Amino acid sequence: MSLNTPISKVRGLGSAKSGTHHWWMQKIAAVALIPLTIWFVASIVQMTQADYFTVKAWLSSPVSAILMLVYIVTGVYHLRLGLQEIVEDYVPNKGPKTFYSFAILFGCTIIAVACIFSVLKIAL
Structure with a gap:
């Protein structure tokens, strides 16, 4: 027996109303x-056997740089969502949950900015 109403099942909304x-x-x-x-x-x-200048030339190409940036942003976004899910599921108290949520957001933002800056510094 489900606690969701029929309309919430249709809309895909759970008890948190976030779907x-x-x-x-x-x-x-x-x-x-x-x-x-x-x-x-x-x-x-x-x-694997390339020197620094070969790798720099590879990352300087627009396709490689763009794919690397997309890879970084997508990976960090996926990381943030996964860590946020862990906090929401396993941290029972609201105070620590809020702190961890901000820490995750801040940490992932720092990682993303540092990686993006590094790629752009090499590529440009």
Whole structure:
């Protein structure tokens, strides 16, 4: 027996009234990471014997730089969603939950900005 009303089942809303948006975003990010990770690993494997200037030239190409930035942003977004889900599911008190949520957002933002800056510094 479900505690949801029939209309909430149709709308996809749970008890928190937020629906499945968070779940869908995490799954979409995960699916997007599959080809990006294959591209990244294949690129790194091809450059195992490359020197610094070869890697810099590779990352300076627009396609590589854009794919790397998309990979970073998608990966950090997926990380944030996963960590947020852990906090929401396993931290019972509101005070620590709020602190951890802000810490996750701040930490992921710092990671994303540092990675984006690094890619742009090499690529430009």
